[in-house]
Amino acid sequence: METALFSPFTIKNVTMKNRIVMSPMCMYSSHNQDGKVENWHLTHYVSRAVGQVGLIMVEATAVTAQGRISSQDLGIWSDDHIPGLKNLVTMIKEYGAKTAIQIAHAGRKATVDGEIVAPSAIAFNDRMKTPKELSLSEVKEIITAFQAGAKRAKEAGFDIIELHGAHGYLINEFLSPLTNKREDEYGGSFENRYRFLGEIIEAVKEVWDGPLFVRVSANDYDPNGLTPEVYVEYAKKMKDQGVDLIDVSSGAVVPAHIPVFPGYQVGFAEKIKHGANIATGAVGLITTGIQAEEILRNDRSDLIFLARELLRDPYWPRSAAKQLGVEIKSVKQYDRGW
Template sequence: MSNNTALFSPITINGVTLKNRIVMSPMCMYSCLEQDGKVTSFHKTHYISRAVGQVGLICLEATAVSTEGRISEEDLGIWNDEHVTGLKELVHGIHEAGSKAAIQLAHAGRKAMVKEDIIAPTAEPHKEGMKVPVAMSEEQIKKTINDFKEGARRAKEAGFDIIELHGAHGYLINEFLSPLINTRQDQYGGNMENRYRFLKEIITSVKEVWDGPLFVRISASDYHEQGNNADTYVSVAQWMKEQGVDLVDCSSGGVIQVKLQQKINVFPGYQVAFADKIRNEAHIATGAVGMITSGLQAEEIIQNNRADLVFIGRELLRDPYWPRTAAKELNATIESPQQYNRAW
């Protein structure tokens, strides 16, 4: 057994050192219906158990910066100072188990399924049968930017090590970025630079209260010939780097309903090429996501400099101790929780 692996090598990003390259990908748990966005006992069990399992970075699910920005009324929230206590307890538990903690700040835009009026760049619904959003005024844009800033302030107060902005999967930031959705005629619409303005101003605002590592999750392809693609995001990633973004988390899709997009060829690691291209052409750290299920697969991604981190989703739902499984596959030794030494 050895430790000579890339997957289990540490990495330092803007002063925060992760003990390995494994990230728990943000995944909605829809567990707050009776809690008004507050952390529940389920969240503590769910996230801390993966930290016990030796995941280097635990990234919480999409956490809403406003009530109308929830994907559903069961979402975790950070729109109120009352949310901080539970989040702080959760971060403490993750740290106690030896992992770093991240939170994904999110706004669902026109994909929100809540009682409140919902907002988007334009007044078109995501698909037939969904609520029609209000086209955002500049005043609403400024308020939403401030909601992200306040979310970042609360995240800092709760003790998170890293913040990720959710700019993917057809939610609000992604809606502004995509020409398929954003047909505004003002300074927030039109060319790519204008469509980037909303995210640009969120980053600027967040960095007024946050000086730690900042990640942004993107949809690197809209899967439509008239939409954004990886080439688009090489340029966007360069802009983000200039603003001080530390890592681009490269997912894809979600901005338009499935019947309008090209058929996605899904296979193990099908999105890794996005992380590879953006990392090596924009010269910014990236995270690879999507059907990464084995240690060998993850090791290859890091060894070949295709990404700096691997974001593991469903496989960590199936196996909370996936890092141990991956280490055995790679013939590597990794630290065990002291309480589990006799069996690790």
């Protein structure tokens, strides 16, 4: 039986053996607080490659030390990070998976010591620090930091780069009118709020010609915030700039109630895919092979991003294949138990 889930997917010069993506999930495991890869990262990511995941995406990796979500985050702000990331890439690729890295800046949701920054001086909630509003020169410095991070990702050998524009981190903060109250060229209008992301894309593409993804939060879940319809328009602009795929999540730019149910974000991915005519990835309470197959067969998305399910089961592709009645190859060391 042919399945959509286990069919190849080619984007630019990269072909994944199936449509299963390990979604970026922070591990908070760089215990020396230097942003470097540790043994845990090697174990964690490589085991999912052994489990036959098609694309392994490394967690949010900070382009500046100030831009870490936590002091234990991975970093890509220094050339000192390249050897560890290169080793991780090499080990993942040994088992047939493609590799991606999500590069990020946490903005006002950073919990590191010292000053944190954002488009506007508005705290996420009453328990978090009030950020400093970025000056124009500091905005340009962060754009340059994203470019430098992309260059290091290329040196490390990653196949794909994803920009983290979701979950209330810095890019998302610029996009949303709930968090961006600026009155200069980076705030106010739809065009101005997009400018920061647009200039990051331009800067990254100067040093990177491989596939480029952007993760978005397609719904702010706030009556004054952004909706999937607005993100269709953002996605059109990203496509025009050469972005290849939109990884569609939602929420977390402001505290809000999010109605959660199986596949609760799939409709957002479907709307952006067809509204902007761009490839999308679906994520969010996708738990079974049957569910993933339905999403792909009905052209609701192009890739399936799995998070918690791959924490629970590094060999989820095997489980999904059994549900769908197909056989997939394992690494030869596991043949007798596969």
